[in-house]
Amino acid sequence: MCSIILFGIFLCALVFDCALGITTGVTSTGDTFICLPNGTPCPTVGFGGQNMIHPRIVIPVSQKITKMEIKMKKKLANINELCPNGFFPCYGIETQCGEIFVEGNTSNDGNAVDGAHPWQAFIKNLTHAFAGSGALLDPFHVLTAAHKVESNQGTPEEVIVYMGVWDPTDLENTQSSPVKEILVHPSYNKESLLNDIAILRLEYPIIFGIQNNINTICVPEFESSFIGTKCMVSGWGQSSFTTLDAPTNPQKQVSVSVVDPQTCRESFARPSLLGGYVDMYLDQVGEICAGGEASRDACTQDGGSPLVCPDSTGKLNVAGLVIWGKNCGQPGVFGVYVNVPYYSNWIDTTLEGLRAKYNK
Template sequence: MFGLTIACLVTLFCVSSVYCQIPPGYTCVPAGTCNINNGIDIRIVTPGNVNPCPPGQVLCPISATPTPTPTPTPSPTTCGTRGVANINPADGFATPGAYPWQAYLVNQTGYAGSGVLINPNTVLTAAHKVYMNAATPNQVGVYMGVYDSAQLGLRYAVSSITIHPGFNPATLFNDIAILRLSAPIAPLPQQFINTACLPTAGQSFVGQTCSVSGWGQTAFNVNDAPTRQQKQVGVTIVNYATCYASMSNATLLGTNVNLYLDPVGEICAGGQAMRDACTQDGGSPLVCLVNGRFVVAGLVAWGKGCGQAGVYGVYVNVPNYITWIQNTLATLNG
């Protein structure tokens, strides 16, 4: 469920720490904020040129004072709700709009996994998906409202990546990271975009059947990610003892189980044949319905194969990291 290969990718934007030259008398501002000509965005198009501004920004005359972009306050009354009806509950292909909080991530290699929108400018994901871009967040992009991976829509730029200080890329302990978007998504909720609710610290979902969705491989040995359509599957969260007993089997981790299975920072779910997240689903949210709203219980982290009976998928235990998430957001909001 993890792995990252760095390669080069040509984009429509200038990809380096220094963007293309900005014409004299102009500056870069977030799209939609250039206060001129009734608020339309000024575009300068010359043959062979690309947008010299970072993703999500446009050129604006310096004489036109940019209108400040307000930071929306997430409403607890709308998180975890869907904007579409008639959701198909069966395992398999999801209904478009069923998971409006799921983020589709890309980096310089292309498709890079998933995340979950927790407020208008913050995406939570697995650290193993983004830690190699911690110093180059401009190479990571976020798409929201995606159903078909061939129709991504608007790319949201990432301004910073915060990796949990205890993250261990060898064992995937503390496998959690926060992506800060360059500009907030507004307004929310939308029909196909919304936030998921965060759990309370220490909240337990053991015994509950929850949903995980994404575009990862359809089987462990089938390299077909990202799949065209978003997939979904219901998995039941089990207690640590059950997961430990499975993973300590000699055919799985054996005596190495304590090196990789974190009793505090991870939870396990699934164990049914052909019902599991899989390779390249890393960072995908595991959401549970609580009092009519979907709450983030976990993030896809790792496993042994995919969809084997009696073998559980391992997820980041999001309730264990609520204090870190809140402290990080407070620092970012500064």
């Protein structure tokens, strides 16, 4: 059983498994919808090692996604009726990227408020109950780190994306979809993690305006700079480099400031870190660095997690994606992120191609 939360109010229980993401779809005319129980209000207005890097890659854990879930999704895709008996299609509403709909959101380090990061995707696959994170760009597309998904390019349906996750052990108030296609940046290097960026095309759309814990994040313009900006990174990665507790419960958040490329390079060029190998791993154009304060950092298994920063107008943008570091939360050692503004043209072009391919 699962529940739907509309504007933070409990409505009722659905009779099928929300964790399988079977409540959304697309009509023959291209409209996206979610199945709600008959009598439920459907909204029509919006929500007011030394010399080596440590990739933030997953470690196998239990509760992996099953092949039965994939089989169920394929079967449900062939259902002719939009919704099962007792349910009706609600088409949701348009929301603005970067908006947070919950009360009590703070910038304090530690546990995040449920719904404070509505664009953050929780990703799992056949071998990992938690395979990484990402950022929702629109109903069908998630931005993530390539090293989290490149091994599934030939089997994208084995990757499942969940939106609205806060407590990884409770997926009731979420929407989910298997991945239909994985597009990795053509210059991605899995040894150095250069150009470590990918876009996931979802099989089923994510519907907005139904739940206050799901929304998109804005993509900054090309070459936007966030140096000196205090930003927020969130996720379910390990609480420390040696503590294998991912996915942590609940979602965590920490504020970090973006530093200039030279400061970051000087830090990693120290003999105790990367030394002469620094330019092999650190791309001062395609990557940005943030943090450098004790115990204020993303960590192992946080790969793909969005670094969200306000622009000059206060609008929240995905400025970075977690990719690698040296240990976690060490003073004077920065976390390294994909420099999303540098790839904004590639993101736009890729999205245009995918929308044209799937006519949505």
